[in-house]
Amino acid sequence: MNRHRILEGKILVSLLLIITAIVGLYWFVALNRVITVDNAQLKARLTTVRSSVNGLVEYSAVEKIRNRVDQGSVIVDLNTDLIAEEINATRYQITKLEKAIEYIKTEKELYLNGIQINKDDAILQRNIIQSEIARNEFELNKSNELLVSLDHIIEQEALAKKDIHDMEIENRKRKAEQEIQSLTLRQLNNTLKNLDNEKEKSILFNQREEELISEREALLSKLKILEYKITRYTYNTPFAGVINEVFVNDGEYVLEGQRLYILHAPESIYLEAKFYESDFSHLELGKEVSVTLDAYPNETITGVISKVGALTDGQLNVLPSSKITSNFIRIRQYVPVRIELKETDLSIIPGLMATVKLEK
Template identity: 25%
Template sequence: MSTALKKYEKTDRILVRITYLVALFILIGLIIWGVFSMIHHWRYETTNDAQVKEYINPILSRTNGYVQEVKYKDHEHVKMGDTLVVLDRNEALVQQDIAKAKLRAAEAQLHVLESNQNTSNVSSGVNQSQINAAKAQLYQQQKEYERYKNLLDNNAVTPQRFEDIQTKLKVAEANFESVKRSYQTSLSKTTDVGAQIEVAKATIQEKKADLNKILLDLKYAIITAPTNGYMGKKNLQIGQLVQKGQTIGFIVDKNQSKWIEANFEETQIAALHEGQKANITIDAFPGETFKGTIEAFSAATGSQFSLLPPDNATGNFVKITQRFPVRIKLTDNENSLEQLRAGMSAEVSVPK
């Protein structure tokens, strides 16, 4: 056998031994991994169908208008009360001037009616005095008539004189009735003016409400941050028309804590309960473990809350293991949770 051939055989034996050793190490590693995995699955209920959750609040416009300024950038940190968007207020300012003018006109009309009411009250007082005077005059003429009637019966006065007294009595009676009607008319006028005053007061309240609405529109033209947090993507442009109730953006609320939403299979739910501790690892930070506590279970599977929940009575039934959303409260301090962002994938392990 040549020297070269012996050299190749020796090399092959070395490669085979190395291959056996590598295969042995891999097998040992797989066995160890399998043992630890079995122990882990025996001790924990786990799921990798989990995400970091935060409250993402929509920011709505409360009035109509054209965008004049956009004062935030994509993903910018803002504080509660910071100005985000300014809408054009020129039209609302004109409407405010018109509303103020209408309010002043309504108030002036009320003053006129109140003056008319005072005049009517004075007239009623004058008519009351005239009634008293006419009543006294009528009483005097009635007594005069009775006296002259007795004199006429005794032929102590001429018929011409009695007729004159009788005419004066009729005039006094007519005057008394006229004054009473004038008094009633003045009272009716006072009542009418009182009703008009109530209408004028209601009109003033209406004009004040219109003015307050315009003032609110002016206030709502400046859209501010409802809470501390991070803005989402900016979609508004200057000059864009914004309608009342339109969503102009989203803000990730930092005033409320983050949590984990873990979707456990229905076969795992029996081993879980509220208050149970949980270990969470985040895919973005593989070397770090976060602590949590099970806070609540969903009242139904996730599929039942979908837009079109499945109907197993249709006949095309395929049994699929369902998942229940489980809310897990993160118990680490806020500083350590600051690096977490909504939507990050997580893996949750709950000790049995």
Template identity: 25%
Template structure:
């Protein structure tokens, strides 16, 4: 056990050597100064980071309108059947790229083609009948023209003969009168008187015969003119056949349209978005078959808050990000602004019969173009828009 007398002598040695066992401590004032500067540096660094991160947000707050209720839109075309029948071919699948003219679907043509063939045969028979009537009309016209010419010639000849007969009759009558006077004076013989009487009778009969021939020639011409009425009858028949042909032609056109509608082709280059039927299904007019869209013709439909709507203008430039392509920014501009809030366009109205009312910020639709730059954007993709309103 250590005694107190043994410990005490050690104390003077420590004083002699000038050493101490307690370390020197920093002065309190210098330590507080370092802590203060450290805190100031941390606060300054934090403020710098906040300013660096917050300044763009503050600038964007006053120079841009941010819209996140936006989607890619396109002219999505739904192709429906225009005829009834069974689907015999559906060569496209969802996601397929189709060129204009590509067959999208085919519908049974088993009965349509024979019906068209029957109408075409009926049309050919009508054309043959029309041709026959027109040929008959042509032949009759030529025959009547020849008969009319002959009748006119007969009339002319008969009239000439009649004129000659009248001249002979007048001459004979003059001779007869002269011989009668001579016979009354006993200058002419009875034989001469008998001869002129006979000659006068003959001349009279000849004139009557010539007159009758003239009338007969005129009657022949009347018969020819009466036969000419057959042309009018033929014209009526031709008009009737032509009217029937117009109806048959219309029927043929309808059958051709029906047959053409049984093969459904793509009207533009596009991408198939959906198919609604399978091969073998029976469809009726109006049944949806295929839905597709043109990938190069896309835009953005967005809904902007009414409180920010007045800041937008048609033509305002916009920066666009697409959720499906992170890290990429597309350019566009506002190309249309809606005239009514989306709540007014809803299928189900939201009346307030109870009297309780909660004011909700309404949204109005706008349309924004987008430069896809070769990127295949699909309808319905979510996007975010930053519209520049600084100008």
């Protein structure tokens, strides 16, 4: 009887050992077929909106923090009074410059027209005087020839000396008139020369006009910048999402580059996990993984590998030396992997940690 019980006990122990070995072998094989990482974290398309100008906060939607908003929702609005005044002042200056440019153009045109009229008159007078000088010279030459012939007649026919005396007086008058005309001609030539010089002075009008145009162009550029800036005083959401944080309040003065708010798109949430480099050969695009969020330890979500990092996390920070030394320390590298989650009814937010299991 005792031997029978001893035999049964041995058989039972043997069975237990066999079952334990089988279960152990099963779990050993199962665990070696599954890669598990517990460093995964939920991430999303996160946008930080900063101020592109200096200004006073007129409105900030602090009440919308952690709430969903539509694309184009106003989150921060800056006061535009000062820049609006500057825009109006710049436009007024541009208008004044445009009037000044038109005035300069008109003055230059009148000035040049006046010079041209005076020049035309002087040329006409010069032509008349040149004709009179030529005519007087012709008459004088003719009179001199007549006097020579009269001297001969006096000797031959005893012509009265009084007639000759009158002709000589007339010749002297013609010579005096010719000298006056020559003087007038020289004066007219000088006048024409001066008028040409005056025309050259019109370059001053051109220079002033160019200066005014340059000032106007500078103001137009300034106005364009101001008109662009005033559109940057209202900060709308670039896409539909959830407001994570608003950093400013009504009445605050913000500086260019200062953070205004942070927004994320819930639909863009994905999981980023870091696998050991030894698991790299098992990281295939499209491969399914099991995800367990720390916030929901009893729930499992299915995910799909959508992207495998092109570099390890430590590649840019820790570069192994190319020299072989006795002090070389091998550093285990991690490969970042992006995992897209399939639809789930669980409420998830960026930042939650998770454990990922991948079958080899």
